[in-house]
Amino acid sequence: MIQMSIRSARRILTFPAIHPCESVAPSTLLTSLTDLAHAIRGYRSKVFSCNSLIGREAIRQVSNLLHFFNEIRALRSGLPDSFVLGLSELHLTLQKVLFLLEDCTRDGSRIWMLINSELVSGQFRVFIRSIAMSLDVLPLWLLDVSVEVKELVELVARQARKARSEVDLEDKRVIDEVMSILSQFQDGANPEKSDLKEVLDYIGVKKWNDCRKEVKFLEAEMELEYSEGKRDLTLLSSLMALMSYSRCVLFDPIDNGIAQLVDLECKFQRDGVRCLNSDDFRCPISLEIMKDPVTLETGHTYDRSSILKWFRNGNQTCPKTGKKLTSTELVPNLTVKRLIQQYCVEHGLPVVVESIHKNRDVTRTLAAGSLAAEGAIKMVSCFLANRLQNGGCEDMNKAACEIRILSKTSVFNRSCLAEAGVIPYLLNLLLSEDAVCQENAIAALLNLSKHSRSKALIVENGGLVLIVDVLRRGLKMEAMQHAAAIIFYLASVEEYRKLIGESTNAIPALVEMVKEGSDRGKKNALVAIYGLLMYHGNRWRVLTAKIVPLLLSLLTSSEGEELITDSLAVLATLAENFDGAKEVLCNGALPQILGIFLSSYSRTAKEQCVSLLLALCINGGQDVVGALIKNASLMESLYSQLTEGTSKASKKASALIRILHEFYERNSSPSKTSVLSRERFIHVW
Numbered sequence: 001m002i003q004m005s006i007r008s009a010r011r012i013l014t015f016p017a018i019h020p021c022e023s024v025a026p027s028t029l030l031t032s033l034t035d036l037a038h039a040i041r042g043y044r045s046k047v048f049s050c051n052s053l054i055g056r057e058a059i060r061q062v063s064n065l066l067h068f069f070n071e072i073r074a075l076r077s078g079l080p081d082s083f084v085l086g087l088s089e090l091h092l093t094l095q096k097v098l099f100l101l102e103d104c105t106r107d108g109s110r111i112w113m114l115i116n117s118e119l120v121s122g123q124f125r126v127f128i129r130s131i132a133m134s135l136d137v138l139p140l141w142l143l144d145v146s147v148e149v150k151e152l153v154e155l156v157a158r159q160a161r162k163a164r165s166e167v168d169l170e171d172k173r174v175i176d177e178v179m180s181i182l183s184q185f186q187d188g189a190n191p192e193k194s195d196l197k198e199v200l201d202y203i204g205v206k207k208w209n210d211c212r213k214e215v216k217f218l219e220a221e222m223e224l225e226y227s228e229g230k231r232d233l234t235l236l237s238s239l240m241a242l243m244s245y246s247r248c249v250l251f252d253p254i255d256n257g258i259a260q261l262v263d264l265e266c267k268f269q270r271d272g273v274r275c276l277n278s279d280d281f282r283c284p285i286s287l288e289i290m291k292d293p294v295t296l297e298t299g300h301t302y303d304r305s306s307i308l309k310w311f312r313n314g315n316q317t318c319p320k321t322g323k324k325l326t327s328t329e330l331v332p333n334l335t336v337k338r339l340i341q342q343y344c345v346e347h348g349l350p351v352v353v354e355s356i357h358k359n360r361d362v363t364r365t366l367a368a369g370s371l372a373a374e375g376a377i378k379m380v381s382c383f384l385a386n387r388l389q390n391g392g393c394e395d396m397n398k399a400a401c402e403i404r405i406l407s408k409t410s411v412f413n414r415s416c417l418a419e420a421g422v423i424p425y426l427l428n429l430l431l432s433e434d435a436v437c438q439e440n441a442i443a444a445l446l447n448l449s450k451h452s453r454s455k456a457l458i459v460e461n462g463g464l465v466l467i468v469d470v471l472r473r474g475l476k477m478e479a480m481q482h483a484a485a486i487i488f489y490l491a492s493v494e495e496y497r498k499l500i501g502e503s504t505n506a507i508p509a510l511v512e513m514v515k516e517g518s519d520r521g522k523k524n525a526l527v528a529i530y531g532l533l534m535y536h537g538n539r540w541r542v543l544t545a546k547i548v549p550l551l552l553s554l555l556t557s558s559e560g561e562e563l564i565t566d567s568l569a570v571l572a573t574l575a576e577n578f579d580g581a582k583e584v585l586c587n588g589a590l591p592q593i594l595g596i597f598l599s600s601y602s603r604t605a606k607e608q609c610v611s612l613l614l615a616l617c618i619n620g621g622q623d624v625v626g627a628l629i630k631n632a633s634l635m636e637s638l639y640s641q642l643t644e645g646t647s648k649a650s651k652k653a654s655a656l657i658r659i660l661h662e663f664y665e666r667n668s669s670p671s672k673t674s675v676l677s678r679e680r681f682i683h684v685w
Contacts, residue, residue, distance in 0.1 A: 442479045
């Protein structure tokens, strides 16, 4: 099971501090306090995007306490219990101060911290006052420490009590500027570039990649807000649009290094999912794939409903470790949640998210999230369309990459970009001799092709021929892979399946990618072929392209579960026709398919094997049924599918069992006892 430390999983502006246990040794507590104070003092050299004055005041006061900690650590006499209790409270507060300083200086969250300046300054004030209270209750007269140290502690406590929490005047001014810019977006007016630049300079966002980090952070915060049903969605949507607009409009055209960064990010997301399986996403309590993963202080992740039920039953421990919990705070595990969603998409499974929140997730609807976000995205879409139309090669590459990023974020962004007219220009870029430019254009088209209107625009603008040409001879393998994926999305439209099939080169090019492509390319080609097979007229075209031997070769040579499952799915679809079943059988596939069914641990692969075996029995004649009936292990595995498989697998297994049972009865003498006992037979429809 995936584990994540509480610090890395912590949401910004949350403070999951842990109170020291009652039995902690005073020397251990003092060492930890000293370490915390040193860590806090280390923030003196960090850049604050906001709340600099009160943040540095907190650092100064904690730094002064280091002299006090060092002197009492040097005492040979033991510390009284009342003193240890005060130090424990101080330890708890310093943890929270450290969390807050971490947030104030964190890359990627600068605009959000600025907007929350009032909350941040209030938190600093609370924590500084808590330091004063902890120092006030320390019985200093019981310790043999110098007068100077006692005076220092009293000074820190006195200053902490007087700490003010007003937002810095400069912070207020820049916040007002941000709100003015958002109002301009809402009114459909382009803000001045100088105003945008002033805001970004103030918070330390000076590069394209800085802006990108801000957008990614805001996107993550939005997902957390959806999951928790909170009220900051409108503001988050507006700020995210502001940073996206600024990234596109303010910064110089990207170089190949940034393009490679985007490539690596996409590759990491794909490969990260591919190296995991469904067991990584199962709750240790319910053993079901998690819908709302949350992390405990132990670092272990559970489904929210399961762990809450565990707590309601009176348990106060971590189920996996048995460790007693000092806090039952549940931290949403956004990383695991995203991986689960991505895994479900990659494997064609329903996305497991809480249905109560589904309608609020504007990233999956045509809603913009706010009027300001709507205005900003519409304006930046027009800006990028104009750059594609009138810019030089470098400008067009920059625009294509920005469209690639924006179109990945939400359905609304795809809709705006399509309406702005970017698709014809992106299609023209597919003819570029610049490999990076071509790849950015085809990747942008891939994201746009997930939108229904964009599919029509791609086909209406002659995009099919250009996409197939990239599939056949793209300048980079990544571009060819994207082209295959676009065909998969286009094939979701019934009339386009026929149109693609009638293209001279489309199916042969997909089959060639199955033969020569990378694993990702083979995967994309296989799912595209599977989509095209939904139109029966394409089945003979796929068979003519000699795909069956390639698929059978993949079943033995591939180490990835995905390729095996996809190959089986295509074979099962082809075998639904007499010619397809004949081709599969003529290539000697039956023993191979049986072997996979009996040995595979993959639930999906087993289901595809059942579908394929059933199709071969129906269309391959009695010889196939006779060959299957001789395998003693087959029936047991089929019966297990009735209870362990999906609803679809169960129905197919039941139908196959019926065929085998009837064949046995017809070909057995009455005196023989059937190995297919009627008592074991379960009929499922």
